[in-house]
Amino acid sequence: MENRPQWGTRAGFILAAVGSAIGLGNIWRFPATAYENGGGAFFVPYLFALLTAGIPLLILEFTMGHKYRGSAPLSYARMNKKYEWLGWWQVGIAFVISTYYAVIIAWAMSYSVFSLNLKWGEDTGGFLIGEYLQVAAPGEIGGLVPSVLLPLVIVWVVTLGILFKGVKKGVEVANKIFIPALVILFLIIVVRALTLEGAGTGLNAFFKPDWSTIADGKVWVAAYGQIFFSLSIAFAIMITYSSYLPKKADITNNAFITGFSNSGFELLAGIGVFSILGFMAVQQGVGVDEVVAGGVGLAFVVFPQIINEFPAFKELFGFLFFGSLVLAGLSSLISIVETFIAGVQDKFKVSRTKAVAFGGGLSALVSILFATKGGLNFLDVADYFINQFGVALAGLVQVIVVVWFARQLKPLQSHANEISDVKLTGFLGSWWKLSLAVITPIVLGYMMFDLIRTNIA
Ligand code: PHE
Ligand code: NA
Numbered sequence: 001m002e003n004r005p006q007w008g009t010r011a012g013f014i015l016a017a018v019g020s021a022i023g024l025g026n027i028w029r030f031p032a033t034a035y036e037n038g039g040g041a042f043f044v045p046y047l048f049a050l051l052t053a054g055i056p057l058l059i060l061e062f063t064m065g066h067k068y069r070g071s072a073p074l075s076y077a078r079m080n081k082k083y084e085w086l087g088w089w090q091v092g093i094a095f096v097i098s099t100y101y102a103v104i105i106a107w108a109m110s111y112s113v114f115s116l117n118l119k120w121g122e123d124t125g126g127f128l129i130g131e132y133l134q135v136a137a138p139g140e141i142g143g144l145v146p147s148v149l150l151p152l153v154i155v156w157v158v159t160l161g162i163l164f165k166g167v168k169k170g171v172e173v174a175n176k177i178f179i180p181a182l183v184i185l186f187l188i189i190v191v192r193a194l195t196l197e198g199a200g201t202g203l204n205a206f207f208k209p210d211w212s213t214i215a216d217g218k219v220w221v222a223a224y225g226q227i228f229f230s231l232s233i234a235f236a237i238m239i240t241y242s243s244y245l246p247k248k249a250d251i252t253n254n255a256f257i258t259g260f261s262n263s264g265f266e267l268l269a270g271i272g273v274f275s276i277l278g279f280m281a282v283q284q285g286v287g288v289d290e291v292v293a294g295g296v297g298l299a300f301v302v303f304p305q306i307i308n309e310f311p312a313f314k315e316l317f318g319f320l321f322f323g324s325l326v327l328a329g330l331s332s333l334i335s336i337v338e339t340f341i342a343g344v345q346d347k348f349k350v351s352r353t354k355a356v357a358f359g360g361g362l363s364a365l366v367s368i369l370f371a372t373k374g375g376l377n378f379l380d381v382a383d384y385f386i387n388q389f390g391v392a393l394a395g396l397v398q399v400i401v402v403v404w405f406a407r408q409l410k411p412l413q414s415h416a417n418e419i420s421d422v423k424l425t426g427f428l429g430s431w432w433k434l435s436l437a438v439i440t441p442i443v444l445g446y447m448m449f450d451l452i453r454t455n456i457a
Pocket of ligand 1: 332333
C-alpha cells in the first residue's frame with residue numbers, strides 16, 4: 001500500500017484537521033456545556049484538559065499517523081501487532097458518531113431553508129417535534145419521516161461525493177472552501193450578536209464564574225469529554241489524516257494550530273450564542289438561565305424563536321446560522337467517514353471507490369434509523385452512550401496502550417522531533433511526556449472510576 005494518497009499542501013492538511021475539529025460540538029455543545037458547568041469557572045478544567053490531554057494527544061496521533069502511515073487499525077498494528085483491535089474500536093466509535101451526526105446536519109440543512117420564510121412559525125418547539133420530526137408517541141416506533149429523509153440523502157450524496165474524489169481532490173478541496181466560508185459566516189453572526197440589545201447581559205451570565213463547581217467530578221468529566229469530542233481525538237481520525245502527510249511535514253506546530261483554532265472557535269461560539277441568548281432574555285423580560293439550552297433544543301427550538309424576534313434581517317440571520325452549522329458539520333462528517341473508509345481500505349486492500357460505497361453506504365443506511373418517527377430517542381441514546389462511555393474510555397485505553405504497554409513515548413518523540421520545527425525537548429518535552437504518561441491516565445482513570453461508581457449507586 002505504498003501509493004498512499006497525500007495532501008497537496010500544508011495548508012490543506014491543517015484546514016482538514018481544523019475542519020474535523022470545528023463542528024457541531026463547538027457551536028451547539030460548548031456554550032451550554034460551559035454554562036452548565038460553572039460558566040467562567042469551567043475554563044479552568046477546560047484549559048487543563050486542553051493542555052494536558054487535548055494537545056498532547058493530538059501530537060501523539062499526528063506522529064503515529066505520520067510514522068506508521070496507516071489508517072488507525074493499520075497504524076496500531078504496525079506499532080505492535082497486538083493492538084490492531086484498538087484501532088477498530090476507535091473506528092467503531094467514529095462509525096456510530098457518523099450515523100447520527102449526519103442526521104443533525106440534515107436538520108440544519110432543512111432549517112437553513114426554513115429560515116427563508118420563517119417556516120417554523122410561532123411555536124418553534126411544536127413545529128420541530130410535530131411537523132418536522134413527526135415524533136411518534138412514546139414507545140411507538142413509526143415509519144420514515146420524509147421531511148428528514150430528503151435532506152439526509154443530500155448530506156450523504158455530498159459527503160460521499162467528496163470522499164469518492166479522494167484525499168487531495170476531494171477532502172482537501174472541500175475543506176479549503178468550507179472552512180474559510182464558515183469563518184466568514186460565523187464572524188458576521190458574532191458581530192451582529194454583539195451589537196444586539198442584551199448582549200452584555202448574556203455574556204455576563206456566560207462568563208460569571210461559579211467556583212463551587214470546580215471540585216465537582218462531573219464538571220471535569222464534562223471538560224474532558226468536550227475536549228476529546230471537540231478535537232476529534234481518540235476516534236482514530238487524526239491518525240488517519242496525518243497518515244496522508246508527506247515525509248517532510250511539521251507535526252507539533254500543526255497540532256498547536258489545530259488545538260488553538262478549535263478552542264478559539266469554541267470561545268467565539270460561546271460569545272455569539274450567549275449574546276443572542278441575552279438578547280432573548282431581555283426581550284422576554286426573564287433571566288438568561290430561563291432561555292439557556294444546549295444541543296437540539298438550542299439550535300432547533302430556541303434559535304428559531306430568537307430569529308422570530310430579531311429586529312431586522314431575520315431570514316438572512318437564520319440562513320447564516322444554520323448554514324454555518326451545515327458547513328461545520330459537513331467538514332467533520334467527512335473526516336469521520338474517511339476514518340472508517342481508510343480502515344476498510346487498508347485492511348481488505350479494496351479500491352477507494354469500493355470502500356466509500358460500502359463503508360459510507362452502510363453508515364448512510366444506519367442513519368436512516370434516525371429519520372424515523374422514533375428517531376429522536378435513538379439519537380439521544382447514541383449520543384449519551386458515546387459521550388459517557390465511548391470518548392473518555394477510548395482515550396484512556398489509548399494512552400495506556402501506547403505509552404505504557406507499547407512503550408512508544410520515546411520513539412514517537414524522536415520521530416516528531418526529526419521533522420518538526422517546534423521540538424519536544426526541554427520544557428515542552430517534559431510537559432508532553434508528563435501529560436501523557438501520568439496526568440491524563442490518572443485524571444481519566446479517576447473519571448471512569450467515578451462514572452462507574454455513580455452509575456451503579
Ligand atoms: N470535532 C467535531 C465537533 O466538534 C465532532 C467530531 C467528533 C468529529 C468525532 C469527528 C469525530 O463537532
Ligand atoms: Na470541535
